[in-house]
Amino acid sequence: MKNIYIPLEKLDKLGKQYEVRRGGNEVEIVFTTPSIAEAASNPELGTERRRIIMRGVVSGVVVKIVEAYVEDVAGRRTRIDVGELELWAEYVKNL
16 A cells, blocks of 8 residues: 655645544545536536545654545445555645
């Protein structure tokens, strides 16, 4: 599994679709996806949204993402490999 690190200062620059919770040295980042209808600009495709939940640990000036899940509207969570967040992490680092 690849380690993913995010500069702590960049968490404050995430957009309104993100929710960042901090407690001690732990961080939870929640991203709510657009619905399929919004993403495809077709209202007939449905309104279901998913949430990507990333949990991390603060280490100095960075957050190491230690686990991630996709959560559906029923609250069911499916673990995803943290390495799959590599492109997202690059995007955040460039904010």
